[in-house]
Amino acid sequence: MNNRRKTTKEYYLFDTNVENMFINEYMPNAPGDYVKVYLFALMYADLDQPMTDEMLAKELGMQEEDVREAWDYWEELKVIHRTAYGEEGVRIEFLSLKEQFYGKSNRNGGDDVEGAMPVPPDGVYSQDDLKSMFEYLEKVAGKAFSGTEIIEILNWVNETGAAPEVVMYAYRYCYSKKKTSIKYIATVVQQWTEKGLRDVEAVDDYLADTDQRRYQYRRIFRALGFIGRAPTEEEMRRMDSWFDEMGFTIDKVLDACSKTSGISNPNINYVDSVLKNWKKEADQPGSRSAAAVGKYYEYIREEAEKDAEKRRREVLKKLPRIQEIDDELNELSREATKLILSGSDAKKGALDARVNGLLEERAVLMTDNGFPMDYMDVKYQCDKCRDTGFTDTGERCSCYEERAREAAVWESKS
Numbered sequence: 001m002n003n004r005r006k007t008t009k010e011y012y013l014f015d016t017n018v019e020n021m022f023i024n025e026y027m028p029n030a031p032g033d034y035v036k037v038y039l040f041a042l043m044y045a046d047l048d049q050p051m052t053d054e055m056l057a058k059e060l061g062m063q064e065e066d067v068r069e070a071w072d073y074w075e076e077l078k079v080i081h082r083t084a085y086g087e088e089g090v091r092i093e094f095l096s097l098k099e100q101f102y103g104k105s106n107r108n109g110g111d112d113v114e115g116a117m118p119v120p121p122d123g124v125y126s127q128d129d130l131k132s133m134f135e136y137l138e139k140v141a142g143k144a145f146s147g148t149e150i151i152e153i154l155n156w157v158n159e160t161g162a163a164p165e166v167v168m169y170a171y172r173y174c175y176s177k178k179k180t181s182i183k184y185i186a187t188v189v190q191q192w193t194e195k196g197l198r199d200v201e202a203v204d205d206y207l208a209d210t211d212q213r214r215y216q217y218r219r220i221f222r223a224l225g226f227i228g229r230a231p232t233e234e235e236m237r238r239m240d241s242w243f244d245e246m247g248f249t250i251d252k253v254l255d256a257c258s259k260t261s262g263i264s265n266p267n268i269n270y271v272d273s274v275l276k277n278w279k280k281e282a283d284q285p286g287s288r289s290a291a292a293v294g295k296y297y298e299y300i301r302e303e304a305e306k307d308a309e310k311r312r313r314e315v316l317k318k319l320p321r322i323q324e325i326d327d328e329l330n331e332l333s334r335e336a337t338k339l340i341l342s343g344s345d346a347k348k349g350a351l352d353a354r355v356n357g358l359l360e361e362r363a364v365l366m367t368d369n370g371f372p373m374d375y376m377d378v379k380y381q382c383d384k385c386r387d388t389g390f391t392d393t394g395e396r397c398s399c400y401e402e403r404a405r406e407a408a409v410w411e412s413k414s
Helices: 020-029 032-046 053-060 064-076 097-102 127-141 147-160 164-176 182-194 200-224 233-244 250-262 268-282 290-318 321-342 348-368 400-413
Strands: 080-084 090-094
Touching (some): 020 147, 032 053, 127 147, 200 250, 233 250, 290 400, 321 348
């Protein structure tokens, strides 16, 4: 560039105008190097002297890439605006923060009024709308907003075109769910407006539907033992199909979830297979209902468990030491779980030795007194499905047809 630069000494004769709003609202939270870039470039702008990123980096002892990151930061906050400018590359325009905050003129065309409520650039709201809205938002938030927070809210309000009542509703809704970030609330409002929800009534209807479905997701996950995690998009799609395509009620879905009690790894795919089989059977005229066969499976499973409990009482009456061993094994199992979760294996060897010793003692007691090792175990009619009718993958078990015939006889006698 051919512009003449003033000497450094001449710069001392001038002042650089820095808005108090920048010092009070923007500077405290900004990285120090970014503030240096802003102030140094602002000085050159006030002096009407050129200053490139390369020159800034050299003057401030920074990398040129760091200078560009500083401009990215200030542009995102709408403190500056960058535009291409011929062969010189990029021009930095320092925006007036007062004009953004208070507006260039009031709504009636008069001059700026100190303390007037800021208006979005395209005048979405009236002054009264904004005043009422911000009073309500600050009441919900339990604090007064800073200037930067007000500008941030106004920016996304203007971008989304959301009505004041929708913004207020969003704040109340998000705060009730302990979601207090302005960016989070902005995302919620954006999603609502993208879905065409332009008034509170439309938002109410939408939330009623989505909240009911979220309640169903939570019930299903709790029934499957999935605590502490949210469903994936694929899991939600699968669960939606149970209600929307197959027409099952939440009670029926929970009934299907209960079928996972006999498998080692409860999962959505298993429940999906169970429900698809039920749907297929329901669509076949003249077939015995899955509910009737399911009741029979439940009956034979309960009978098997009762028999096992009867045999257990028999053993414990003769060998009370077995109960003490089982209780200690359960306690050791809990200790082993804690060790795994803590990532410590210091006591693992001693723990394993104690478990093996107890199992050996238990085996000797059982066999020496004429009891088979599995004498107290539940004796299912089908070991493959444990009398649930479905395998671990959720497929119908090969024993199903036989159980269906038995169910017909059982039903006729009951």
